[in-house]
Amino acid sequence: MIDAVPPAVIFIIGALLVPLIKGKWKGAFLLLIPIVGFINLIHIPEGTHWVVGFAGYDLVFGKVDRLSLIFGYIFHLITFIALLYALHLKDDLQHVGGLIYAGSALGVVFAGDLFSFFVFWEMLTVSSVLLIWARRTKASTGAGYRYLLIHAIGGLCLLAGIVLYVAQNGSIEFGYIGLNGLASYLIFIGFGINCAWPIFHPWLTDAYPEATITGVIFLSAFTTKTAVYALARAFPGTEALIWIGAIMTGFPIFYAVIENDLRRVLAYSLINQVGFMVCGIGIGTALAINGAIAHAFNDIIFKSLLFMSMGAIMYRTGKINGTALGGLYRTMPLTCIFCMVGAASISAFPLFSGFVSKSMVMSAAGAGHLKIVWFILLFASAGVFHHAGIKIPFFAFFGHDSGMRPKEAPLNMLLAMGIAAFLCIFIGSYPGPLYSLLPYPVDYLPYTMPHVVGQTQILFFSALAFTLLLLAGIYPPEMRCVNIDVDWFYRKAGRLFCYVTDKVFNGINAFSDRFIARGLPRVLGRLSRHLPEILTLGAMLPLWTAFGAKGEELQVKIKKARFALETGTAPIGISAAVATIFLVVIFFLI
Amino acid sequence: MEEKRDREEKYLFDNPKNVKRLLTIFFSSLGVLLFLEIFVHKHAHFRCEEWPEFFCVYGFVACVVLVIVAKYILRPLVMRREDYYD
Numbered sequence: 001m002i003d004a005v006p007p008a009v010i011f012i013i014g015a016l017l018v019p020l021i022k023g024k025w026k027g028a029f030l031l032l033i034p035i036v037g038f039i040n041l042i043h044i045p046e047g048t049h050w051v052v053g054f055a056g057y058d059l060v061f062g063k064v065d066r067l068s069l070i071f072g073y074i075f076h077l078i079t080f081i082a083l084l085y086a087l088h089l090k091d092d093l094q095h096v097g098g099l100i101y102a103g104s105a106l107g108v109v110f111a112g113d114l115f116s117f118f119v120f121w122e123m124l125t126v127s128s129v130l131l132i133w134a135r136r137t138k139a140s141t142g143a144g145y146r147y148l149l150i151h152a153i154g155g156l157c158l159l160a161g162i163v164l165y166v167a168q169n170g171s172i173e174f175g176y177i178g179l180n181g182l183a184s185y186l187i188f189i190g191f192g193i194n195c196a197w198p199i200f201h202p203w204l205t206d207a208y209p210e211a212t213i214t215g216v217i218f219l220s221a222f223t224t225k226t227a228v229y230a231l232a233r234a235f236p237g238t239e240a241l242i243w244i245g246a247i248m249t250g251f252p253i254f255y256a257v258i259e260n261d262l263r264r265v266l267a268y269s270l271i272n273q274v275g276f277m278v279c280g281i282g283i284g285t286a287l288a289i290n291g292a293i294a295h296a297f298n299d300i301i302f303k304s305l306l307f308m309s310m311g312a313i314m315y316r317t318g319k320i321n322g323t324a325l326g327g328l329y330r331t332m333p334l335t336c337i338f339c340m341v342g343a344a345s346i347s348a349f350p351l352f353s354g355f356v357s358k359s360m361v362m363s364a365a366g367a368g369h370l371k372i373v374w375f376i377l378l379f380a381s382a383g384v385f386h387h388a389g390i391k392i393p394f395f396a397f398f399g400h401d402s403g404m405r406p407k408e409a410p411l412n413m414l415l416a417m418g419i420a421a422f423l424c425i426f427i428g429s430y431p432g433p434l435y436s437l438l439p440y441p442v443d444y445l446p447y448t449m450p451h452v453v454g455q456t457q458i459l460f461f462s463a464l465a466f467t468l469l470l471l472a473g474i475y476p477p478e479m480r481c482v483n484i485d486v487d488w489f490y491r492k493a494g495r496l497f498c499y500v501t502d503k504v505f506n507g508i509n510a511f512s513d514r515f516i517a518r519g520l521p522r523v524l525g526r527l528s529r530h531l532p533e534i535l536t537l538g539a540m541l542p543l544w545t546a547f548g549a550k551g552e553e554l555q556v557k558i559k560k561a562r563f564a565l566e567t568g569t570a571p572i573g574i575s576a577a578v579a580t581i582f583l584v585v586i587f588f589l590i
Numbered sequence: 591m592e593e594k595r596d597r598e599e600k601y602l603f604d605n606p607k608n609v610k611r612l613l614t615i616f617f618s619s620l621g622v623l624l625f626l627e628i629f630v631h632k633h634a635h636f637r638c639e640e641w642p643e644f645f646c647v648y649g650f651v652a653c654v655v656l657v658i659v660a661k662y663i664l665r666p667l668v669m670r671r672e673d674y675y676d
Contacts, residue, residue, distance in 0.1 A: 257660035258669070330601040366635030374636065382652040398603065450632045454639075457623050458649035464620060465653035467613075476661040482675065483668040491675055 158190025237284025291360025
């Protein structure tokens with residue numbers, strides 16, 4: 001038995017205690033949670049811990065190996081940074097949501113069985129939506145519901161897959177699954193929805209920009225990265241992932257170029273970066289998996305740094321659209337510098353963190369002779385520099401002067417950004433410590449002359465393209481607009497669906513009410529009242545005419561018969577005749 | 591108000607000279623990068639990597655294509671008014 005507790009427990013218990021602590025101690029308590037968690041984590045040896053019997057199965061809360069540990073480290077680190085960034089907040093909902101969210105992510109990466117894995121996976125969704133709703137706007141409420149809806153579909157898909165998988169294999173152990181059969185496909189898609197694969201991706205670009213300023217730092221770190229972990233654990237070397245990843249790196253950059261909301265630009269670039277990881281997992285060689293995991297580690301830091309710098313602007317100016325910002329370097333110089341460090345890192349400039357990890361995935365694609373994939377990744381590398389590396393800092397801090405002179409970000413935000421920026425440069429310049437944490441032994445040198453020169457050439461000539469297009473007036477100006485994406489299908493076409501179902505089903509309802517519920521009884525009532533008369537006259541009229549009745553005499557006969565039948569005073573002879581006719585008709589009908 | 595604006599500090603890029611200086615540094619570094627290619631012995635995975643100035647051309651062309659496609663194809667297809675979903 002070991003002295004440590006499951007990493008998730010510290011975060012979840014800590015989260016529940018947060019509302020009980022008042023005043024200035026709350027900040028210290030918040031920061032203490034990831035620190036205590038980290039000390040706990042480094043005391044957990046590799047192996048399988050905390051096995052609990054449940055309904056004949058073994059639940060494992062501590063599958064600790066190099067793959068889960070590296071995610072454990074970065075999740076602790078980013079929780080500390082995100083809490084420091086959010087330290088000024090007086091909103092317990094966000095602190096509690098963020099901590100449970102981080103705890104759930106730790107629960108997922110250390111889960112050794114599919115049952116506890118699934119429970120933590122669902123907790124991720126439920127806790128993270130609090131960080132979207134906490135903004136308390138109409139847009140964030142709507143985005144939160146859509147976010148829940150998509151994740152509920154993903155969760156159900158995963159659950160169906162897990163149930164089938166357990167039924168087939170008789171074991172709930174979570175390890176390599178591989179693509180074979182319906183169960184594995186359902187699990188694969190369940191992971192893919194959280195990973196923001198193309199077509200499933202709009203939950204991310206829809207909801208993240210609507211989240212709170214501090215909440216999005218948590219959001220950018222956990223959901224997609226736990227999905228990357230799950231894919232690396234269960235589906236390494238699956239060829240489909242190579243292509244899914246390549247598409248993920250490619251298509252979001254087009255959207256990012258024309259997007260006005262700068263946090264939405266970052267959301268698109270998040271998908272682009274996760275694409276590199278998914279592609280690496282799909283390639284499946286030791287170098288590729290190492291690259292994917294190292295890139296997840298770095299991306300969590302530099303993407304949060306970029307979101308933090310945009311958050312600081314939003315905090316000070318209340319604005320985030322490119323059209324409303326510009327020229328803020330004048331009064332927010334530190335935020336500007338931190339943003340540029342994040343931008344350089346995501347663009348993979350030499351000496352910045354993205355360079356030492358993205359290049360591993362690229363080299364793995366090259367070594368595997370995946371020519372088309374390599375070209376797409378190279379295109380995406382140039383594109384990411386274009387939108388995240390230049391566009392974000394340029395439109396926020398430089399470009400046209402918006403006239404705003406906001407104060408520099410608060411100290412806690414600056415410190416959080418400072419730590420992240422330091423890590424970006426430290427890992428970029430000295431990748432050894434990161435490489436030593438990777439799942440496989442690293443035999444890779446990022447700083448070779450051809451690689452440094454090639455990458456710098458790509459980046460500088462992308463910058464040249466940006467400069468020339470901007471000077472020539474061809475660069476698309478920022479515009480106040482929304483760009484429709486796949487979410488159109490459930491946001492607009494969803495309304496169309498409602499309209500069509502409303503018209504069709506309520507139409508049927510109204511028709512039934514009018515003709516069947518009200519009209520039919522009336523017709524039947526009238527028929528039952530007049531049927532004897534119609535039948536009688538139908539039989540008698542030809543008879544009377546044959547016997548020579550005509551004109552007035554015939555009219556009197558008809559009138560008499562009608563009166564007699566209506567009042568039930570028909571002579572017995574006529575009643576008998578009617579009954580006979582009725583029987584004859586029935587006889588022929590049968 | 592006018593007075594206040596006059597008294598306002600001048601910042602780094604308010605001076606056009608500094609913008610010019612930055613652009614000069616940028617363009618000269620492009621020249622250096624083109625020139626550096628001669629000294630680099632490439633370990634290429636694909637033959638095209640060995641073409642002279644491959645990465646310079648690819649980086650430039652990729653970004654121009656990206657912007658042109660985004661502006662002239664994607665934007666007309668997907669852009670809607672800001673209150674489209676409201």
